[in-house]
Amino acid sequence: MSVRRVRHLFAIVPLLLPLGLAAQSQVDPLGRSVLFIRGADGSGGLGSGTPQQRTAHLSDIQDTSTQPGNHGFGELAALLRSDGFTVSQWIESQGVLTAALLLAHRIVVFGSNNRVYSAAEVSAFHTYMDAGGSALFMSDANWGPDWDAAPKSDNQFLLRYGLSVYQDSASGVPVISRSTAGRFVQPTHPVVSGPDGAGPADEVNDFDGEGVSYLHVERGSEGWVASVLVTATGFQVRQLSNTGQPGVLVAAGARDGAMVMAQKDDGLILGHFDRNTFFNTNGTGTSLASRDNRQLARNLFRTLASVQGRWQSIGPPCGGAGRTPALILGDPNLGRAMFWSLRGAAANQATGLLLSLGSAKPSTIPGPCVVQVDLANAMYEPLGVTDATGSFVTSFALPNSHVLSGTKLTVQMVIASPVGPGLGVLELSDAAEVRLGFAR
Known part of the structure; x- marks a missing residue:
């Protein structure tokens, strides 16, 4: 039996990742490709200004300006690249949105999209999500030619999942704080507390936006479950007018949020209330440099790139004297201790793990x-x-590493036994296929 002993069991796993794994779904859970969707040139800024000024409002990932009042996403793109992601951009005027275009990416960001999509294009997005995709939605009045364009463009895709976006509230620079009682509805969620849900190094306590477009949660369809992560109560939301003009401001309700989500199996959608949170330094209203906005960006994309940890038993055990050694595992969640139990094996015998x-x-x-x-x-x-x-x-401490999320392992226990059937000297438990991930 050709094996190698590894004293620190999971320390070597990152070194083996270049060997490659087959994807467990059409969207590769180990993928780190992010696609930003941007509006067509000249389609932003509420139709005001020169074509160049209207285009500048669309938050291009190539826009690295740090001039006061910038709208660029260049620093966000650089942050993602430094975190191991590859970043690209698709502009709405470049063609038709297809499943093939989306499935190549682990995360799709619906940023300054503002056009009406065909039923086939919306269906392509649904195909992507059902294949384990992840998407981030943000909206802003200046991401379109009128007040309704950007939220309507998002809502074409979101309604199936129990989510929708309001118009831009145009309400200054609201600060969202953990210290506000009840504000963080899910305070240990990885978006606000890091992948392990524990903080404090990757915890988000305060973030802000400018103007902001809150989101609404209803019941999702086809098994999708929507929920509020950070509530908008105490603020005002602006309803769509369906005329392109500003809608009516009303008090936010319990199902309105500054951060919302929808999930089903490995598919995950996150909705954030503003683009300005992620502008380059000196951006309009706020930027990545403000409060915990930079950490929020890291957490958002790490969460979107992650999958849930899970395992399943495979194969029969091979025990001696009628025994059936059984392997029972806890959830393989990165950043936490993983419970490990063997039952029904030979008594008082040496045991070890094959991986x-x-x-x-x-x-x-x-x-x-x-x-x-x-x-x-x-x-x-x-x-x-x-x-x-x-x-x-026993238990194993799994690394708190988002790059390991989606890694698949096979494990099996070996037990020494003088009457064991295996080679006449050992027993084998059943095995388990393990997928490392994070609790959601």
Whole structure:
């Protein structure tokens, strides 16, 4: 059996990632590609100013200006690249939105989009989301030629998921603070507390926007569940007018938010209330440099790029004397301790763990017993000795690393036994296919 012992069990996993894994869905859970959707040249600024000025309002990822009053997303793009993402942009005038275009990207950002999309294009987005995609939606009056254009463009896509965007409230620079009682409805969510939900290094306590377009939550369809992460209560929302003019301001309700989400399986949509939060330094109203806006940006994209940790049992156990060694795991959530339990094995015997990257690759050894890990890249770690009942319990601290989210492993326990069927000296538990991720 060709294996290598690794004393620090999960420390080597990042080194093996270049070996590559097959995607578990049409959208690669290990992908780090972000696509920004931008409005067509000249389509922003509420139709005012020169064509160049209207285009500048659309927050291009190539716009790195730090002049006072800028609208650029260049610093946001640089922040994402420094965090391991690749960043690209699609402009609405470049053609038709298709599933093939979207499926190549782990995250799609609906930024300054402001046009009416066809039913086929909306369906392409739904296909992307159902394939495990992630999307971020933001809106702003100046991202369109009139007050309704940007939110209506977003709402074409969002209604299926129980979400919608209001018009720009044009209400100054609201500050959203954790210290406001009840403001953070889900205070340990990774968007505001980092992937492990614990903080404090990656915690968001305050963020802001300028003008801002709040979002609304209803019941999603087809299994999608929508919820408010950060409430808008105490502020005012502006209803769509359907005339292109400013709508009516009303008090925000319990289902209105500055940050909202919808999820189903691996698919995740996050809605944020403003573009200005992520402007370059000295941007209009606010910028990445203000409050915890930069950390919020990191958390948003890390969350969108992550999947939920999960595992499933595979293959039969191979025990001696009628035993059925069973492996039971806790949720494999990065940044937390993972519970590990063996039951029904030979008593008072040495036990260890076999681990390989990727899906199971069964092979039969004399006994016969089936080894589920891929022996070509397997690692072995001695763990200890079973107790008098044939049980062994331990836990592993998983790294708090967003780049590992989506990594797939196969694990199986090996138990020494003088009457074991495997090679006449060992027993094998059933195996587990594990996908590392984060709790949502």
